[in-house]
Amino acid sequence: MAIEKKTIRLLILEDSQNEAERLVSLFRNAGHATRVHRITSSDNLSEALQNSWDLLISAPSSDHLDPSEAISAIRRQAKDIPVIQLVADNDSDTITEALTLGAQDALPQGEDERLILVAGRELANLEERRSRRAAEVALREAEKRCQLLLDSSVDAITYVHDGMHIYANRAYLQLFGYEDADELEGMPMIDLIHCDDQSRFKDFLKGYASGTGSTELSCAGVKPDGQRFQARMTFSPAAYDGEPCIQVVIRAESDNAELEEKLREISSQDLVTGLFNRSHFVELMDTAAQKAVNEGQVSSLAYVRTDRHSEIVSEVGLAGIDILLADLAVMLREHFGAGAQLARFGDDVFTLLQPGVTPEQCAEKLSPLLKKVEGHLFDVAGRTVQTTLSIGIAGLSEQTSKAQEVIDRAHRCADELDGNAIKIYNPADELAAAASRGNLVAMVQQALDNNSFRLLFQPIISLRGDSDEHYEVLLRLLNPQGEEVPPVDFLNAAKEAGLAEKIDRWVILNSIKLLAEHRSKGHSTRLFVHLSANSVQDQTLLPWLSVALKAARLPSDSLVFQISEPDAVAYLKQAKALTQGLAELHCKVGLGQFGCAINPFNTLKYLSVDFVKVDGSFSQDLSSAENQEALKTLLASLHAQAKMTIVPYVESASVLATLWQAGVNYIQGYYLQGPSQSMDYDFSAGDE
Structure with a gap:
């Protein structure tokens, strides 16, 4: 994640001037302008906090000011300044303490890339x-202004929730003959409609709620004394005090009602085609977006562009193109019926909004129109002109909060066509484009959507004559150019994007599928599958896994779920619950990267673990007697606890004798076999 390229106002609590300057240079070398203040005392910090700052980086300790006091001072003054606490080592207790005191994060001093x-x-x-x-401030201000406008409006306005009044302005009270808003509280709006029109009012509300009816109604209102009057009501979705409701604007019909209606129509119409104009159509789209979010009502937008527009203008002129567009508008109206929400959206663009219709249904309805327009001979001042349509379609759903996004999507789809065709917006297209630009999150999402991750299998070989076959499952991702993405890169990106649990479940499901197929051929095979820190914390994993195993009809102990030691230390409580749950499901559990924690055996006190894979650092230089002794000591302690041990990164035959003498149960590495797409290692070769 890159830091936004603007001047960063940085506070540093660090006694060493040289170290403070080194930290600043980290940011500057990363291309970020930085303004810095080094804290030298409590008073100095108080003075600095009179100004605005973006970030505080604190050394593990300071003679001038304890880091916890600095965090407390920021809290006392209610300053929103994130704090990153550097710690002397990677001790989880120290990190937890820093987070508890209020630091946003804590990390070992010297991990510069991670710090950035x-x-x-x-x-x-x-x-x-x-x-x-x-x-939030702007919203409150807007709400205040809206409230003032509502209260002082000459139009009668009310807000209705579940048919009941929740607000009415002065003009509304006066129109219906009430003196106080309290008189209307809890009164259904239908009680203010004359009995002759109440049935029609109910039918109108049903149509409005379904999104298929009109937004306007003329009916008779009634005052407390029984006096009736004609009123025109306009309904629109709104929110009042945070609750979704309906806004109703009522205008008493005057003698000039016909003229007012005509003016209203003109203000929303395109003069050339008689369809809605752009501004009115955008209002319709906003209403549809609100209904999609609040009520889950889907809608579809068709962006209809006339092909060869500029060529036709050069052939017949502006007056001629207006004739063609007017004829085309008539064809659209005839094709979709009088109630269609059609607009002329631009010079060469028509738009169609269809509530309650999916994009696929919309495309089906539009397909005959393509042929109709293609075969039509337009008569423009005695001259025959032909054109075709390019139509982009996008849907509105509960995830659509901005109508403009939908318009842009349909617009892009239309622009991608060569003419006389329809294209439906597909999020996967944008995902593919982002992936081709090198966006790792897009690549991961695309791999999940398309089932295109690659699983590799690396054998884990027994040094003690175990006849079972063991493989570790490794995940690989190819970029759009067909090259492997380093696992650490895409897995970190996936974790940041909240996709780690989805990846784990994809790996588990596909491992189960391949394992079941492999075991059906007579193999006694067991797979080691990694679980991320996110899955360790996921309380829904165990019940999901139970269902998945039963569906596959696999022996539960044919899977070993492997957790890394750093994740187990960081989430010990969750890891304990998970390993207990896996044991109850009769699955095996492995602990990887073992031996690097300050007290690694403390972790084993809490976890139900069958296999322990020591950290690769223990096997990387076994020519040293000191390293051999360290490994033997570690393994002896594990064997004393009846743990099955695995040593990875076995890269040469020279270490095999040492590992045998140390009592290692299993070995793994490129000397034996690297990761492969198939489970084809000959385990019997080592039994001679």
Whole structure:
């Protein structure tokens, strides 16, 4: 995640001037302008906090000011300044303590690249919080202005929820002959409609609620004394005090009602075609977007562009093109019926909004129109002109909060066509475009959507004559150019984007499928599958896994779920619950990257673990007697606890004797076989 390229106002609590300057140079070398203040005392911090700052980076300790006091000072003054606490080592207790005191993150001193990434995340979060606060202030101001406008409006306006009045302005009270809004509280709106029109009013509301009816109704209102009057009502979706409701604007019909109606129609019409104009259509789209979000009502937008528009203008002139567009509008109206929400959206563009219709249904309805227009001979001042249509279609759903996004999507689809065709917006197209630009999150999402991750299998070989076959499952991702993406890169991107659990479940499901197929050929095979930190914390994993295993009819102990030691230490409580649950399902559990924690055996006290894979650092230099002794000591302690041990990164035959003497149960590495797309290792070769 890149830090936003603007000047970063940075506070640093660090006694060493040289180290402070080194931290600043990290940001500057990453291409970020930085304004810095180094804190030298409590008073100095108080003075600095009179100004605005974006980030505080604190050394593990300071003679001038304890880091916890700095965090407390920021809290006391209610300053929104994220704090990154550097710690002397990777001790989880120290990190937890820093987070408990109020730091946004804590990380070991010297991990410069990680510091820049964490700082980027916190600065982005800070920007989001600032934007949200600004939006909340703007919203409150807008609501105040709206309330003043409502109260003083000459139009009678009410807000109705479930048929009941929840607000009415003065003009509304006067129109219906009430003196106080309290008199209307809890009164159904239908009680203010004359009995002769109440049935029609109910039918209108049903149509409005379904999105298929009109938004306007003329009917008779009634006052407390029984006096009736004619009124024209306009309905639109709204929110009042945070609750969705209906806004009703009522105008008493005057002698000039016909003229007012005519003026209203003209203001919403395109003069050339008689269809809605752009501004009115955008209002219809906004209403449809609100209905999609609040009520789950789907709609479809068709962006209909006339092909060869500029060529036709050069042939017949502006007056001629107006004739053609007017004729085309007639064809559209005839094709869709009088109630269609059609508009002339631009010089060469018509738009169609269809509530309650999916994009696929919309395309089906539009297909005959393509042929109709293609075969039509337009008569323009005695000259025959032909054209075709390019139509882009996009849907509105509960995830559509902005109507303009839908218009843009349909517009892009139409632009991608060569003419006389229809294209439906597909999110996968944009995902593919982002993936081709190198966006890792898009690549991951695309791989999940298209089932295109690649699973590799690396054998885990027994040194003790175990006849079972063991493989570790490894995940690979190919970029659009067919090249492998480094796993650490795409897995980190997936974690940041909240996709880690989905990836784990994809791996589990596909591993189960391939394992069931492989075992059906007579193999006694067991797979080691990794679980991310996100899955360790996912309480829904165990019940989901139980269902998946039963459906596959696999022995539960044919899967070993492997957790890394760093994740187990960071989420020990969750890891304990997970390993207990896996044991109850009769699945095996492995603990990987073992031996690097300050007290690794403390972790084993809490976890139900069958296999322990030592960290690769223990096997990388076994020519040293000291390293051999360290590995033997570690393995002896594990074997004393009856743990099955695995040593990875076995790259040569020279270490095999050492590993055998150390009592290792299993080995893994490129010397034996690298990861492969098939489970084809000959396990019997080592039994001689």
